[in-house]
Amino acid sequence: MIWSLYSPIAGYSVNIFLLLGLGGSVGFFSGLSGVGGGFLLTPLLIMAGIPPTVAAATDSNQIVASATSGAYAHYRMGSVDFKMGLLIFAGGFVGSTVGVEIIKFMREVGEVDFFIEVTYVVLLGILGFLMMADSINCLLKKKGVSGSIDKSKKRFFHDRLFQALPWEMRFNKSDVTLSPILPVFAGGFAGMVAAILGVGGGFIMLPTMCYVLRMPMHVVVGTNLFQEVLVCANITAMQAITNHTVDLALALILLSGSTVGAQFGARLGHKLNADYLKLVLASVVLLVMVKILVELTFSPDLMLGIKGGR
């Protein structure tokens, strides 16, 4: 069978069309709905037989490509807050380094596969239900403004708490004044999760930027993509140096599928109802979550596993 790609790091052959299809469809969904595809691609790679550690590390590498592509487009539109992005990355650098070390430790104790899978069940479960609830809510309202996030300017207790933090800084691009502790802390948490799961961390940073950092919507996506490039580049370097789990051969096929798929998805997204698309994506996310959960709940076919993954 010549249409297989041999992954030298995983020591395993995978069908090239399957990889292109996975990368392309996740990129397509990503471009269609506007959410990052990392959280979906890693579990799909695991299902295709790629060991979880290799899947997560390689996915981080391919996110560098897709996020660079997106960040460049936003940079041209002038919607990237570099100052904020660099502060988030400062936290993300520490967080992602800690995340890689957690993976190394879990690998040594032989629980890395279980750890990644359980974290995915929780993440995909929360994300899938929130997306589904949001899309159903929007479909029910119908008359509401689609695609925009209602950004309340109402001041809550946490707003007052955040304002009490020291060393306030002015972020002209985002038109906000806040303590750098907040973006550094949020970046640190997102970076840690990103390193463990092989995702960009956008699902944490986007709502954080909107609702905690109070950044305007037009700079949120571009700034998030900019920090994702830096954080995922750090994760790729750390995974390559510490765990030797980044597979360039695999990443090249995936990124060629996902970058092109994302562009087609983005073009089609303008023509279709965004709420129905979000509903479809939510269903896919929940299906993947259920599949992993079933595997964790029902008696496995094999009662022994190789310590530290294959």
Add this chain to the structure above:
Amino acid sequence: MKPEKHISKLVLCVPAALFFLLISIPLYAASSKLILNPDLVRVGALYNGTRINLSAEIPRECDVIVEIMGRDIKEAVVQKVRRLGLWMNGGEIVVRGAPTLYLALSSEPALLTSPSIGALWGYEALKKRVSFSGHIKEVENDRIFKEFLQLKESLQLYGIFPGVLKVSSSSGNRSTVKGSFTLSSNATPGSYQVFLSVIQNGELLFRESAPLKVIMVGFPELVYRMAKSHAVAYGFLCIMIAALAGLVVGLVFAKSKPHKE
């Protein structure tokens, strides 16, 4: 030189030659040239396992067992345990004496399936070599061995194939044995040995081996070597390639689609 001397030399040489001839006939009968095609497997970018053909000449009315084996390693495996309703990894078991690869093929199915004869080859023979230690009780050895085989079979690294070798009569008192086996892409690059055991009336007549080498070539070899030996440079190369690819795609699509402010 005297003619008597020639005669005495001839008298000595003829029996010596006859003696060596008599010795070499059974030696020839009890030998076989095991041929593997290919005997060097190149793992390239599009590699997905390979089919290896084997052939050998053996004495007539003999049966054959072929074993493909990797080197013995010490390996750690973990038992699946159920905690809080979820299956996770439990106690660690150290496996010693198990080869990285074990495939057994036979001409006569019973050689690998019959419990009495099969104890000399196949999984029953393997069981005698393999030992377990760690989170395991003595009484659990049989169960763990069975589960270990299932794990290895799922990775296509172990397998028993009774009766797949075909023996056909050849010239004189020789037969030809032919067969093939699939080397999975999960078999790591390295050196393997292919053993041919010739059996007559349930007894081992002779055994010989041939090497089988698996090497990584081309792009996978470059990626693997860089990832393991030059991890820092490899990490930065991965980042640079991904960033450049993203930038190129961004530029291409930016040119084809005007941006809206």
